[in-house]
Amino acid sequence: MAHEDDPLEHERASWKPSPGLAVAVSDPVQPPALPPHRERMTDKDPVAMKHAVRTVYTLFYLSVAASIWAIAAYMLFPIESGAIVDIRNNNLFIGLGIGLALLAIGIAAIHWSKAIMSDKEFIEPRHATRGRDTTRAAAVQAFSDANDDSGFGRRILIRNSMIAAVVASLAPAVVLFRGLAPEGENPVELLETTMWTEGMRLAHDPEGTPIRAADVTLGSAVHVIPQSLAELDHADGYLEAKAKAIVLLMRLLPEDLNETPEKADWSYDGIVAYSKVCTHVGCPVALYEQQTHHLLCPCHQSQFDVANGAAVIFGPAARPLPQLPITIDDEGYLIARSGFTEPVGPSFWERH
Amino acid sequence: MSTATAPADTPDAEKRDKPLGGRFIGATANYIDERTSLSGFVKELGRKIFPDHWSFMLGEIALWSFVVVLLSGTFLTFFFQASMVPTHYTGAFLPMRGVEMSAALDSSLMISFDLRGGLLVRQIHHWAALVFVAGIGVHMLRIFFTGAFRKPRELNWVIGFVLFVLAMGEGFTGYSLPDDLLSGNGLRIIDGMVKGIPVVGTWISFLLFGGEFPGTAIVGRLYTLHILLLPAILVGLLVVHLMLMVINKHTQFAGPGRTNSNVVGYPMMPVYMSKMGGFLFITFGVIVLIASLFTINPIWNYGPYDPSPVSAGTQPDWYIGFADGALRLVPPGWEFVFLDRTWSFNILVPLVGLGLFIVIVAIYPFIEAWITGDKREHHIAQRPRNAATRTAIGAGGVTFYAVLWAAASSDIIATHFYLTMEGVIHTLQALLVVGPIIAYFVTKRICIALQKKDREIALHGYESGRIVRLPGGEYIEVHQPVDEYERWKLVDNDTYEPLVVRPNAKGRIPWHEKLRAVASKSLFEDRLSPLTQSEIDAAVAHQHHELEHIATEEDLELQGAHERAGVPDAPHVPIFDGHNSETAVRPSNVIIAEDDAPKKGKKPKAD
């Protein structure tokens, strides 16, 4: 117990901490005293001490040299040429200089403290953390006096109304943070719509060139965006729209596709289009295996079976990928029949 | 016992003819003291004693790597632009030239390729961040396994735990700043997780990103968190953490001269100042060396964040791995629509599960204190084996964390060990449940076995490797007794016993007391009863008796051998003749036959 040997124990007489479930030993083992000091080589042998001293100041001087080298390397290894090897050398040599300079200081300091400085062990008493009884009484008295002076304990109305006022004053500060997101936009509505509409041409990501059905050969996987997305500027919400509109286009043999009757006309001649946003937490699902028709998401390894409506066959996703209904226009370019019929991407509370 | 500060040892302290360190130093010290009371500070802390053990320096790994993070980070703030305004890269790196990207990535690439030493400082910063969180981790494990969180340090444990969470937050916000493909996908995952939170998720995501994902605000907001809010709270709590350590004084392992009421070690000035300062430079130096030799976070390969591309092997930094792994291990289909709302248990179960895990770790000291009911102060660090159940619980917790952490790299495990990712994930799912249980039981048994071994050594000595044949023909191994200092280290530990419930004043046993009894039973049922001084005295006497007995036997053997060899008066100890030492083949220089056939080429001769 900290207070058993405490020289000030009498000042904490009111404190009797329970040992709880600790087993009380009637005849405890007696602790031995501090063992005698064992001399080090540097204590016994002046030559060893001199050697240690020499090591320490040599290391310190080496550190100086390394720092100078680091500065020299800064000047000797320019990177303005842009060549990768120049950048690599600059990184390497400045870094080695600084690193060795610091290490040398550290090793020298440690060697000094281990071998040269006195290694005599000292004993320092601990006092219990708990305040002395007199101190605690004084603290209680301070609060008591303050209570008498202010009437805080007696005056319930003042106390309660004060607490209410302080808590209420925080509320406007919290409300100010509504401004983090724009007014007039409903996040649920935004999540439920994408750029895809009826007649929108499917286009290559990122150029925006439209895609003919005939160009998509068996086993192809084409990364698709709506054609009008390519004309959108970064400053006008290009990435935000893209985050919902990305689509993966694949061609299978029509006999390999198992389609439900309602979605029979959502594909075109074995070409299917699925949202590329994973229904788990939103990474792009892009690893298409052309022989197994499996679509793998690299983030958490959800797997979707393209031949069976992109149903989940493995991994933490819970919903199949939404399918984009497609057909061709009169020039043979692939177009969307309509937008997505359900919100794309990860689930959210209001989704139903 | 001697005190650390002993002004009586320097009788002429007040009567120096020249001030210590010279007139200038003396005048400066006086100037400062007259304005700040510095001398009081120096008196209290200057020769403060700290105990010495390598495991006490693990917190310093965290502390010094944090200093490195701060210094390197400050340098970077002079060059980094935390803006998502689109621009085109025009710098030196060819595969990025002309590419449209945010100013954040552009400035990060400029730091890497167009600023001398810029790449070095970026790498120092990121490697140091990894070391920082890892340092906190090993420090926390040390505190846990040695019971250093017990009273009066429970609050410090909680503060330290909050520091751990803050450090992870700092790391996450930091690596998301360059707005590259890898960290951008990480933000996308966070957004997806947030959206899965019931009732408020959609709105939290909306507010966090300032509209739809990805928006143009997130990098700036993460920057504010990363360089202003989180570091300020971190530094503040760190100061409190260290102050509490100074007030409570450091724990120490059991040893001779060390009790629960003292600290034995070296003084702050000069030894610890030098060791801690030295370790700062060593940590800094090691991190800089790693940063000069090894690439980290090659944003030039990832390119700008775009929702369309993604890299195989998309993982967060190691300290977020346990959360990513938790997401990966959820089986398919854990979501349903009910009452027109989507309940995403594939996200909620990991979130709530990890939240519970974190909370349990944070409040563990209070749980243990409640079970043991021990209200005394504890300043002796326990050896993990002496707190078998706590160590076993810790092993279970570490296994749980490690399985989740491994799950984050399930795809890389699959490619590198030629396994299927499905096999890896299924195995880890099973291990997540079974692993901690097995770890608990195995660890507990190992700890108790080690306690028994310690007891064995304390009472019977350690096996010396010397085999002696007694006259009756039996072989025994001589056990050397340990000295009293070693013995004390093996023996000094608290033992707890299970609670015996008793009805209270109303004649009832409250449910929480029953729970406490069950918990204490599982914790303390398997234990070694404490040793008493008389048991030790008896054991020591027995050991010495044994050794004397063996020595007597040896003497008789040697005497017999000498008599048979015709040298009855020869001494019983080997004589060192300068170069022929005792060997197994030639055990004694004393008995050397005349004109023997040369053995091993040496021609021995009797003395």
Next chain:
Amino acid sequence: MARETKRRSNGRRSPWAAAALIGIGLLITGGVYAGASAAMASSTDTSVASALTVEDGKKLFQANCATCHGLDLQGSTTGPSLYGVGELAVEFQVGTGRMPLQASAPQAPQKPVQFTEEQILAMASYVQSMAPGPTFPDEEVIDGEGDVARGAELFRVNCAMCHNVAAAGGALTEGKYAPALGKTSALHMYAAMVTGPQNMPVFNDLTLTPEDKRDIISSLLFLQQNESPGGFSLGSLGPVSEGLFIWIFGIGGLIALTVWITAKSN
């Protein structure tokens, strides 16, 4: 009293004798083997008198491939039909050692090439003659002089999800994988894109134009020819290898240093 040890003068073997004997034996055996194989190599006629013909290719095919792919390329239960795969696919599969397949596995792994370039071209032209398919590209497409930045962007969109942004490879389902591309030749990069080997999708010239392919190949060659600017790349696998490294060598080293710091001086 010290007694000097006398040198052995009685003809006993030195303990070094055994070691010397074994060493000499190894040297002789190794030397004979090396000399013999050098002689064998020099006697092998590596310079074929003339390029191999389609007929030679047919013979090679029937001897090495027909068991699985059928004598008329029609395929069998153990190998798919090769109608329309074209000479490019043959060059890719055989030139990277994937074919002939030696064991069943989730996918055909790359292994040491079993034929000379002439033999591969002969087999390729035979297959092409039986049923035409994708052919070799123009020199320009694989010259590596394309737009590296544009190629890198196309690589990230179309390829990185399987092969990793730094072409370090990645996992697919059920034990399959997309290999690392650090040692792949420009021709084989082109061939893989066009022929879509095994589960890799097909990238025909309308999905990725020849200019696109040239850019992608150029960006990959840039990665191959330039070391990482930051130092050793640790496999370019990202945070996993960085985390492993820092725990094993960073924390391991620092903890080793703490043990040194707190150990008592000698």
